[in-house]
Amino acid sequence: MEVTDLESLRFLLDIALILLTAKVFGIIARKLHAPEVVGEIVAGLLIGPAVLGIVDQSDFINKMAEIGVIMLMFEAGLSTDMKKLKQTGLKATVIACAGVFVPLAMGAVLFMSFYGFGPIGSDQFIKGLFVGTLMAATSVSITVAALKELGKLSGTVGTTIVSAAIIDDVIVIVVLTFVLSAKGSGASVWVTMLKAVMFFAIAIITGFIVYKGFKWLDARYEHTRRIPIAALVYCIGMSYVAERYFGIADITGAYVAGVVLCNLHDVKYVERKVDVSSYMVFAPIFFAGIGLKVSFESMNPTLMLFSISFVAVALLSKIIGCGTASKLCKFKWGDSLKVGVGMMTRGEVALITAQKGLAAGLISSDYFTAVILMILVSSIAAPILLKILYKKHPSD
Amino acid sequence: MEVTDLESLRFLLDIALILLTAKVFGIIARKLHAPEVVGEIVAGLLIGPAVLGIVDQSDFINKMAEIGVIMLMFEAGLSTDMKKLKQTGLKATVIACAGVFVPLAMGAVLFMSFYGFGPIGSDQFIKGLFVGTLMAATSVSITVAALKELGKLSGTVGTTIVSAAIIDDVIVIVVLTFVLSAKGSGASVWVTMLKAVMFFAIAIITGFIVYKGFKWLDARYEHTRRIPIAALVYCIGMSYVAERYFGIADITGAYVAGVVLCNLHDVKYVERKVDVSSYMVFAPIFFAGIGLKVSFESMNPTLMLFSISFVAVALLSKIIGCGTASKLCKFKWGDSLKVGVGMMTRGEVALITAQKGLAAGLISSDYFTAVILMILVSSIAAPILLKILYKKHPSD
Numbered sequence: 001m002e003v004t005d006l007e008s009l010r011f012l013l014d015i016a017l018i019l020l021t022a023k024v025f026g027i028i029a030r031k032l033h034a035p036e037v038v039g040e041i042v043a044g045l046l047i048g049p050a051v052l053g054i055v056d057q058s059d060f061i062n063k064m065a066e067i068g069v070i071m072l073m074f075e076a077g078l079s080t081d082m083k084k085l086k087q088t089g090l091k092a093t094v095i096a097c098a099g100v101f102v103p104l105a106m107g108a109v110l111f112m113s114f115y116g117f118g119p120i121g122s123d124q125f126i127k128g129l130f131v132g133t134l135m136a137a138t139s140v141s142i143t144v145a146a147l148k149e150l151g152k153l154s155g156t157v158g159t160t161i162v163s164a165a166i167i168d169d170v171i172v173i174v175v176l177t178f179v180l181s182a183k184g185s186g187a188s189v190w191v192t193m194l195k196a197v198m199f200f201a202i203a204i205i206t207g208f209i210v211y212k213g214f215k216w217l218d219a220r221y222e223h224t225r226r227i228p229i230a231a232l233v234y235c236i237g238m239s240y241v242a243e244r245y246f247g248i249a250d251i252t253g254a255y256v257a258g259v260v261l262c263n264l265h266d267v268k269y270v271e272r273k274v275d276v277s278s279y280m281v282f283a284p285i286f287f288a289g290i291g292l293k294v295s296f297e298s299m300n301p302t303l304m305l306f307s308i309s310f311v312a313v314a315l316l317s318k319i320i321g322c323g324t325a326s327k328l329c330k331f332k333w334g335d336s337l338k339v340g341v342g343m344m345t346r347g348e349v350a351l352i353t354a355q356k357g358l359a360a361g362l363i364s365s366d367y368f369t370a371v372i373l374m375i376l377v378s379s380i381a382a383p384i385l386l387k388i389l390y391k392k393h394p395s396d
Numbered sequence: 397m398e399v400t401d402l403e404s405l406r407f408l409l410d411i412a413l414i415l416l417t418a419k420v421f422g423i424i425a426r427k428l429h430a431p432e433v434v435g436e437i438v439a440g441l442l443i444g445p446a447v448l449g450i451v452d453q454s455d456f457i458n459k460m461a462e463i464g465v466i467m468l469m470f471e472a473g474l475s476t477d478m479k480k481l482k483q484t485g486l487k488a489t490v491i492a493c494a495g496v497f498v499p500l501a502m503g504a505v506l507f508m509s510f511y512g513f514g515p516i517g518s519d520q521f522i523k524g525l526f527v528g529t530l531m532a533a534t535s536v537s538i539t540v541a542a543l544k545e546l547g548k549l550s551g552t553v554g555t556t557i558v559s560a561a562i563i564d565d566v567i568v569i570v571v572l573t574f575v576l577s578a579k580g581s582g583a584s585v586w587v588t589m590l591k592a593v594m595f596f597a598i599a600i601i602t603g604f605i606v607y608k609g610f611k612w613l614d615a616r617y618e619h620t621r622r623i624p625i626a627a628l629v630y631c632i633g634m635s636y637v638a639e640r641y642f643g644i645a646d647i648t649g650a651y652v653a654g655v656v657l658c659n660l661h662d663v664k665y666v667e668r669k670v671d672v673s674s675y676m677v678f679a680p681i682f683f684a685g686i687g688l689k690v691s692f693e694s695m696n697p698t699l700m701l702f703s704i705s706f707v708a709v710a711l712l713s714k715i716i717g718c719g720t721a722s723k724l725c726k727f728k729w730g731d732s733l734k735v736g737v738g739m740m741t742r743g744e745v746a747l748i749t750a751q752k753g754l755a756a757g758l759i760s761s762d763y764f765t766a767v768i769l770m771i772l773v774s775s776i777a778a779p780i781l782l783k784i785l786y787k788k789h790p791s792d
Binding site (some may be wrong): 008009011012013016017020023027059060063068070151197226228229230233236237239240243244250265273274276277279280281284298 | 404405407408409411415416419423431456459461463466492621622624625626628629633634635636639640646669670672673675676680780
């Protein structure tokens with residue numbers, strides 16, 4: 001029997017503090033012409049263990065944040081312009097590949113120039129590859145939020161970034177499996193690839209059926225609560241199934257669920273309802289949650305130096321990899337830079353990857369600090385740079 | 397470092413299952429001309445340990461449910477008609493008193509007729525009083541949901557019920573402190589009373605300031621997100637402060653926060669945004685959560701007989717107490733019955749009270765089954781009876 005007792009009401013205070021500071025700092029950020037999402041992350045940094053320490057991340061906050069990022073990616077899927085998605089599909093694949101392999105190589109080189117080079121196949125080499133993998137996993141949710149704020153999410157650049165990030169996620173999972181299996185732990189690379197392919201195959205087949213079902217609902221019960229609720233259930237279900245049974249990130253499942261429903265007649269209604277739930281409670285918790293994760297407790301000069309190099313290489317390698325690939329795909333310079341910057345955001349996937357590497361003995365726990373800094377810096381820098389780039393080089 | 401790992405994604409499945417079944421059974425209930433909320437409770441009963449056992453209540457679900465009931469009571473506060481609240485204030489006080497003392501007496505008599513009478517002040521007598529206290533705590537959230545569905549929440553009867561329930565809550569806290577201190581545990585009755593009075597005094601004083609602040613916001617930023625978010629922060633903050641520092645139930649704090657803002661120019665906008673967040677995620681989890689709590693594992697014939705008597709006395713004593721008091725307050729027969737039925741719903745407060753009694757050695761854990769059954773039966777019966785009563789005896 002679990003009864004919520006007085007002690008555990010602490011979660012209410014946490015939520016109130018997060019929502020309040022996130023909104024206030026979001027408004028301040030906007031006054032400074034910076035994206036609101038940056039203010040919300042800074043709010044988390046400020047009230048979290050890094051500065052004031054009045055709110056700690058807790059299991060409850062983490063779960064609420066996870067729902068927040070799932071809603072965000074679902075909304076991105078819902079606002080997809082199917083025609084643009086098809087047009088940009090091939091380009092997105094090329095960009096995703098470059099966005100994985102350039103950071104992978106540069107990360108490996110960074111590691112080995114700090115800790116010594118090793119021949120191909122050696123332990124040192126595999127460790128280097130793993131550090132590269134840590135840099136490869138894009139998590140585009142912050143970019144999605146920034147693009148949404150700019151009203152550019154379903155433009156050509158926006159669509160390219162989001163679909164490239166989805167493909168990136170799949171490639172990284174395969175690379176990660178490869179590296180872990182080279183170290184003798186983890187599943188077979190073929191099984192991982194098969195599972196990823198199966199996920200998309202099943203998502204497409206069931207997607208058609210689900211879409212038909214929603215069209216039927218839509219025709220009979222337009223603008224009733226049951227449609228957005230059913231859509232949210234489908235989104236959460238897909239997130240769960242993707243991660244639990246296919247090893248695909250839950251946010252990818254949520255995005256795919258959104259794409260399945262993006263042509264629905266009532267899609268704006270669904271989006272609006274999900275959006276209200278998201279911005280009233282879940283999204284601010286997700287954004288502030290990024291700042292809450294940061295703590296400088298275990299910081300020392302060497303770790304600091306490595307962390308800074310790690311973050312610099314992580315951000316630059318994505319911009320170089322994805323930017324160059326975009327340019328090769330005939331994007332203009334300005335748009336290529338936008339794609340590069342948009343792809344440089346990292347998120348939880350990097351943390352989960354780091355945890356797997358720790359379990360497999362590939363890295364020490366010191367790396368968590370570097371990974372969290374990478375998430376924080378990229379999450380703050382990307383929205384600001386995107387805003388500037390869209391101002392300097394307007395596009396759809 | 398807490399990272400949401402694959403294992404803990406279980407919470408996503410739980411939420412998807414709860415939202416799906418709650419909506420489906422809500423629709424089925426409506427087809428059967430029963431209130432939707434009854435369907436949602438039955439959904440929880442079905443998927444919970446009582447029947448299928450595919451979803452267990454967890455700490456996460458409990459916390460989400462708590463936010464759900466807080467939002468519900470906040471909405472009730474927001475939709476308050478201040479004039480009606482003032483008109484019905486005195487009547488509500490009389491009804492609340494009857495609604496506490498009739499169940500208190502009948503509960504004590506029930507206990508002593510099962511387990512033997514004892515003289516005033518004896519251990520047996522105090523135990524009886526405690527069982528009576530268990531029956532005294534009204535939790536009006538289900539009634540609020542039922543009245544909202546009927547569109548009668550801010551009518552005279554609706555206003556009377558909600559304000560009587562708030563007063564009931566305060567009286568029960570004082571009675572509980574009295575019983576616990578008679579047993580030699582718990583705080584002093586005077587301190588408890590003083591804290592309750594202080595809560596309302598502080599709520600009124602700060603309420604004026606908060607209302608001024610919101611009016612200023614409202615004038616400058618009408619229909620912007622910051623207003624509903626600030627309102628939600630105030631609501632959650634009040635819930636926390638009420639329970640943490642004044643021993644008043646969190647839902648009472650939420651209701652009071654709603655009343656403070658009920659005259660705001662933009663109140664409908666705030667209500668709508670809170671309502672979307674509530675019905676999309678939190679409220680169904682709260683309703684289904686009631687069903688999820690039920691389990692028949694430890695059931696045996698004696699316990700069954702006692703539980704049934706307990707539930708019957710609990711429900712009847714509220715109807716008799718509050719119904720008679722309403723009649724004395726010049727309500728019509730039909731409306732008096734509505735008030736009695738509306739006041740008979742019980743909720744978490746009864747569970748929390750039971751837990752305190754267990755800790756003080758006043759009852760055995762067997763009582764939890766009876767208390768949960770009382771919550772379940774009252775939560776299902778009250779909305780159905782209210783719907784019938786409003787049909788037979790229409791009123792505002």
